[in-house]
Amino acid sequence: MSPLSAPRPARILIAPDSFKGSATAEAVASNIALGWSSVRGQDHIQLAPMADGGEGTIDALTSVYPSADRRPIRVAGPGGQATEAEWLYLPPAFGARGSTGVVELASTSGITLLDQLSPLDAHSTGFGQAIVAALKAGVSRLILGIGGSASTDGGAGMLQALGYRILDESGRRIRPGNRGLPDAVRVDASAAMQLPESGVVVLSDVTNPLTGPNGSAAVFSPQKGASAEDIPRMDSALEHFAALFNISPQALGAGAAGGTGFGLMVWGADIKSGAEEISSLLNLPSRIEHADLLITGEGRFDQQSDLGKVVGTLRHTADAFDVPVALVAGAIGSEPEGYSSAMSLSDLAGDSRAAMTDPETYLRIAGAKLASNFAARS
Template identity: 85%
Template structure:
């Protein structure tokens, strides 16, 4: 690690993602900091809870704009059941582009909202309802985080809330979820809501296309409960649905959130890297540059972590400034080359179940271990 002047406290930047279903990014950062301070209380610690468009996006943006207004809303969850959610209102005072509405798919149509996974029937309807609520409030710009989805419906549920009508051969609305996509024979876009005047920015951590071997069904549907037999049928349904539009289903990012990325492209939204966008809003490149150590993390570190997610984005940023970066993850399932240290909470706890049952304790232990290692090498 960096060789420090003995009299100068170290500058530690802690910028983790949330541990999905276990701990918020703020809780992760705070507990790592507590553990670190128990060993090196003299150091300067900055917390920068992160997100990449999935769970925690609203929390991350709320930390940047503390006066922003959380707007509660009840929507149809991914299984059709009502769920309590929220969207974030950023007043015009936060910029010259007017007010902004931030909507998070994870809190409206997310996988953690399902008691039992439902790969063929889960829908993005609630996400669309929250978007409409923000539009009705008069926002002039939308920021949409689309990670953590439960559905593989191509965004059809969301698009229906925005005014699209998908009809089957009997001129009836198609069934919800991926199951209904193959029934669609025509689309009526005559009553579609216009985009707000300053546009729609979509934050995503996924670059996959909608269909094919690297598509939404093949890569992500198994995480949502799909069987091996389900995958080709789901992919075929997405391909059939995509043929109703002029958007190429192989477009980068179209497969995000079970194809909700594709649906938002149909509406006219712009796709951006969620981790990169939020890091920029948090001024992280400058903060990393002046740090002696960056600590980041996520629930599970694996081969996908470098593909648009928080950990990969921050590791590249740190490398550009020759700043060492340490990883604290719930579980580690891939090589950790490029990190100065890597700690798995599952290893600390003995198994993943114990780690998830009490993540804050093991995060503090991890923070203390990193501080001890840093002290030994400084």
């Protein structure tokens, strides 16, 4: 790699995750680029908005596959309400053996779709309905992003949409959500939809098991509204449900998305690192190798950021090529180790509320400051 002091224009790759609830990954990348260009207009900038399987997965893939087709669909949202969503069709040129369908759980059964949190009753049905729509369109492969779930139903709602009959002792369908899981006594999979011929890849950023102290209920249900009293009951419900299948509830990733990871394992899907898979789909390792600086970021940087999240995954890739990495985050909760520089929008704005109210302004300021610091070293 040429040294940073080379007279040629620098090659800057900007590949952030979304700042959830504040700015999309595309908006983050473009505003950092605007700030950078205001100081160093001669540099070559590439934008690569990223995702890890949660919100923004469809956007990230659409940005590099212009022939992708967003297909609108109406599904049952996590609270049962009709929800307008979409899935992404990637034509045969993308897949080795045919077309690919991309479905985001966040946009079909995600927590942001609820007006009020519903930890016991929220379900994953809409996600399953979107998968069915993609299958009926004839895709040969599925890519499923499962971040941002509203439910802790073990994937039961999704499985039911896929044709699994999950029945109580009277032979009736169980109630939706975690609340219905203790009633399940039998599963009839005779009418379940088959996996597409080229398989299903599930994108996740967690490896938690379904049950136990590190399981879905214990770790993730509090942010979905569960009380301390709810958690043991919800974990027991998941344990009861898991016993109906031949998949271990302790399998890595089974607890992702309220146990939707477990449900997808039941169906036969493979769970992989979302950030790594999307990085590969966007050809980021090669693009990072030939960059002079990588700028990445996320809404809040903390000790979990290096554990399968976008920023940590890309930093490790850049380390292998000795490419420096700059971090831009909405807030920084722990010391960013291994980064050449770091910018917090909350610090730039004076507080987190101001940063979240007008993130684009402070993203441009961050980009300009990074460019000034880079220029000072050049």
